[in-house]
Amino acid sequence: MSGPDPERFDAFDARLKKAREQRQEAPERGAVDRSGMGTGLQAGIDVVAGVIGGLLIGWALDRWLGTSPVLLVVFLFLGAAAGTRNAFRTLQRLMEEGDRR
Amino acid sequence: MASPLDQFIIKPIIPIEIAGADLSFTNSALWMAISVAAIYTLVMLGTRQAALVPGRLQSVVELSYEFVASMIRDNAGREGMKYFPIIFSLFMFILFGNMLGMIPGSFTFTSHIIVTFFMAACVFVTVTVIGFMKHGLHFLTLFTPPGAPKAIWPLLVPVEILSYCVRPISLSVRLFCNMLAGLTMMKVFATFAVALGIFGFAPLLIIIALTGLKILVAFLQAYIFTVLTCVYLHDSLHLH
Structure with missing residues (x-):
């Protein structure tokens, strides 16, 4: 064979391009695959943390202001709402991640 | 028979007491020091000769x-790369803490709520300070959900503020619960294996499966802690 054969180079370029496209198309899997239970636990902990946080803040404020148990009750409900909000956010983020994959 | 919770007892190795405060070097501190030393050794050895074709350690x-x-790029955006050092340190420290805790007879410092809560509180304070430094008082608009009618703000804003404030709790409880539950479960099944005599092979099989699961959880929890840190960082960098 004398000199480089341009046709073979073209064929090689086409092959390379195809290979690259295939690599791009391959669904990129994240490092971690989450199970349904894991997702549920994640959201559950968010709710529980909200309730605990609300209780702690309410209890501390009650002790400080001497309004027991008004603020404890108020912050219990606020904390539950905040926890639910966080859980909602967590699930939303996980779903977006799932969509991207 | 030893209780399955004995593994979490903190024992002083070198008793130190300064001004009435107990500052002993404990088994928890020992394993933290071992993790830091292991991370340092790994990174130093891995980057000693920056070869073009990396060897095993370098890879x-x-x-x-x-x-x-x-x-960081996926969750906090490009600006987040400025905070790479602290996030990398956090990830490696938790990962090594979890993984070294898998060695029989070792101590898992991430199974103590005070350790995880301190880390989560540091993340919380850092992220809040970054938010205020970058946006000033404008940062407070983080608590006003966009698109919500002004009429329900008095209800929404307290909930938003509270949901921001309980983040360190959920962050720390998640990591601590997972480590604590996994380790306790393993010890409980190990007790069964001893007590059942020749039938102990059944719990033994469960322990083998649990060990695999625990290694996954150890990695996953380090990952989740770090990802959530990135997400919080994103919130204070970009506001919504």
């Missing part, structure tokens, strides 16, 4: 760098 270090870097 491990490069992989962990790439892993954390892409995590």
Whole structure:
């Protein structure tokens, strides 16, 4: 064979391009695959943390202001709402991640 | 018979007491020191000769760098890369703490709520300070959900503020619960294996499966802690 054969180079370029496209198309899997239970636990902990946080803040404020148990009750409900909000956010983020994959 | 919770007892190794405060060097501190030393050794050995074609150790270090870097870029955006050092340190410290805790007879410092809560509180304070430094008082608009009618703000804003404030609790409880539950479960099944005599092979099989699961959880929890840190960082960098 004398000199480089341009046709073979073209064929090689086409092959390379195809290979690259295939690599791009391959669904990129994240490092971690989450199970349904894991997702549920994640959201559950968010709710529980909200309730605990609300209780702690309410209890501390009650002790400080001497309004027991008004603020404890108020912050219990606020904390539950905040926890639910966080859980909602967590699930939303996980779903977006799932969509991207 | 030893209780399955004995593994979490903190024992002083070198008793130190300064001004009435107990500052002993404990088994928890020992394993923290071992983790830091292990991370330092790994990274130092891995980057000693920056070869174009990486060797085994160098690949491990490069992989962990790439892993954390892409995590920050995906979750916190490009500006987040400024905070790479602290997030990388956090990830490696938790990962090594969890993984070294898998060695029989070792101590898992991430199974103590005070350790995880301190880390989560540091993240919380850092992220809040970054938010105020970058946006000033404008940062407070983080608590006003966009698109919500002004009439329900008095209800929404307290909930938003509270949901921001309980983040360190959920962050720390998640990591601590997972480590605590896994380790306790393993000890309980190990007790069964001893007590059942020749039938102990059944719990033994469960322990083998649990060990695999625990290794996954150890990695996953380090990952989740770091990803959530990135997400919080994103919130204070970009506001909504």
